[in-house]
Amino acid sequence: MTESEISKETKNKIPEILWQMCGGLPLAIVTMAGHAACNTDKLATKWSEVYNALIPDSGKAIGLDGVTKILNHCYNDMPGDIRTCSLYLCIFPKGRSRKRLTRRWLAEGFVCEKNGLSAEDVRRKIIRAVEHSSIGKVKSFQVHDMVLEYIVSKASEENFVTVVGGHWLMAPPSNKVRRLSLQGGDLKHKKTMESMNLSHVRSLTMFGSLTQLPSNSLKFGIVQVLDLEGCKDFRQHHAKEICKMLLLKYLSLRRTDIDKIPKKIGKLQYLETLDVRETNVTELPNTICQLERVENILGGNKRTRKALKLPEDLKKGTMKTLRILSGIEIVEGPAGAVADFHHLTDLRKLNIKTSGDLFRELSSSIEYLGSYSLHTLVIDDESSEFLKSLGALSTPKFLNALELSGKLVELPGWITELDALTKLTLSVTALTADALQRLSQLKTLFSLTFSLTAAEQDPETAAIIEENKEHSSGEIIVPSGGFENLKLLRFLAPSVPLLSFPENALPKLERLELRFSMLEGLYGLENLAELKEVHLRVHDEAGEFTQSLVEDLASAAREDGNCARIIVDQYH
Known part of the structure; x- marks a missing residue:
């Protein structure tokens, strides 16, 4: 045979x-x-x-x-490495984000980028994706209750993870605790932990309130992973205790009440990941530049649009291992953060918020890293002055993800030369027939988003959008041909103009997302041969015309069995 x-x-x-x-x-x-x-x-x-x-x-x-x-x-x-990664899932109550999980795996040394192991290897085995990113990657996952119960039992049996609280009744470990996951509970669980031998804990994950921790718990000498994301009752003395955990590699204080990073963080010489997103931390001390192994600094708050100021000492050329700088503020003046990143030759993702006049150092850094290592670039420019200067850059040829927010009137000419670009997010102010025609030539583009947040609504922005509509006779027609591989198209703005899809437009589009207070019209969905789903998110105070239009679209889809599924929900 x-x-x-x-x-x-x-x-x-x-x-x-x-x-x-x-x-x-x-x-x-x-x-x-x-x-x-x-x-x-x-x-x-x-x-x-x-x-x-x-x-x-x-x-x-x-x-x-x-x-x-x-x-x-x-x-x-399962191979041994995937089995280890699978056991690690029981640290989370039921499911969490892919990035959080993979960063934790890396910090524990279970995987490394070089061997190519990813969340996908485990996903095909035992976990279920519940949300995908705009380029199709798993964004968050969930584990079936029975599978999770099996994993918790195995992890306990092998003394790999000790879970306290949550839905699981586990016997206290008979020997030293290596990884502790505290999933909420009462005084009974606190007493249970006080009877445990916690001197060898190297990974501590908490869900709920820090008051549940027994005294001196943050003084473990060999902890390498400390994940307090979303924990309540965080106090400044907790931050001081954390700075004594000298072997820390991964520290997440995301969504806690911390508002200041102590200077003594410079003592954490093994730290690789610092996550202070969605906190009140707005600047980092100069001592952060002493961390020669740090790879990921994650800051900022998308909801409040606040960002994180870097210390002046970054100019001295330290922190050369940085791979991700996210939620960073670049402002002009002596009090502003540095804008020279030339020495960060491993930097793969740069997510910055700018305001003020042009930044020569920042432009030069982006130009240099764009032809060297930078794969993802996100720029939020309130003044739009820096966005205007981007056209003068030489092509950052390795970019595969680009996001430009602000009053973006003209696209940088080099955008159409980005041969590896898969994800593009632009301000709605750039939504014109000419821009769509140019972007349609991007053969690798998988996801395209036009977005405008409520914080960006001002008379000048509204005037730019209205002018764009007039140039297109009030109707945005997606060009035929082009967009050969686009699978996701999104329009996120208070007012979405009339959208029309002619024959042969978007041949591979699978999902169309719109979020709006007012929708002027949507024509030609039947021409999108591969369209599977249309997601309409309507503001709860939308007018009668918009509500009626959405209802008509949903009714027509229900009556036509061959039409794409239309999902309607509300936002506030």
Whole structure:
């Protein structure tokens, strides 16, 4: 039998075997399907052996014990590194963001970028994606309750993770705790922890209030990962205690009440990730520049549009390992942060907020890194003065994600030369027929967003948008041809003009998203051959015309079985 014949027979045989094995139970089917997807080279005879081992009495319907056997088989069949990453999932109550998870894996040393292991390897096994990013990557995940219960049990059995609180009743560990996940609870759980040997905790994750921690818990000497995201009752003395955890590699204080980073953070010589997003921290002390291993500094608050000021000492050429600078403020004047990033030759993502006049150093840095290492560039320019200068840059040829916010009237000429660009977000002020025509030539573009936040609504911005509409006779027509690989198109603004999609427009578009208070019209959806879903987010105070228009669109989609699914919800 030839290799192709074996492959064909395997593909034909596996679904039947899996269906019999799983007895029609959804969890068993999904788990075994993921297992099969990771073992496409396994012969049908081998699958038969698996079937006979797991279901010796094929005449009986599979029950919960059978599902447990399937889970156990899939777990034991995983490579060691993926099995370790799977056990780590029980640290989170049910599901969390992909980036948070992968950064934690990296900090613990379970994976490294060089070996190519990603969340996808585990996802195909045991987790379910619940939200995708604009370029199709898993943004957040969820674990089935029964799968999570199995993982918690395994993690406890192997003394890999100790979970306190939450939905799980776990016996206190008989030996030293290595990784502790405190998932909420009462005084009973606090007393349970006080009886544990916590001197060897190297990873501490908390959900809820810091008052649940036993005394001196933040004085663990060998903690490498401290994740307090969303914790309440954070006080400044907690920050001081954290600065004594000299082996820390990963520190997340996201969505806590911290408002100032102590100068002694410079003592954390092993720190790789500092996350202070959605906090009241608006500047970092100069001592942060002493951290020679730091790779990710994540700051800023999208909701309040506040950003993080970097220290002047960054000019001295330290922190050369930085890969991500996100939510950083660049302002002009002696009190402003530095704008020279030439020495950050490993920088892959730069997310900045600017205001004031032109910044020669910043322009030069972007130009230099854009041809060196920079893959993602996000610029939020309130004054729009810096945006006007971007056209003079040489092409940042390695960019695969670009976001420009502000009063963007003309597109930089080099945008159409970005051969690797997959994700593009622009201000609605750039929404013109000419801009769409130029952007339609980007062959690698996967996601395109035109966005305008409520904070950007001012008379000048409104005038620019109105002028753009007049130049297009009040109607935005997406050009035919072009946009060869675009799968996601989004318009996020208080007022969305009449949108029209002619024949042969957007040949691969799968999802269209609109968020608005007023929608003037939407025509030609039937011309989008691959369109699967239209998501309309309507402001709860939208006018009667807009509400009626949305209702008509949704009704027409329900009546036409061949039309894309239309999802309607509200926002405030």
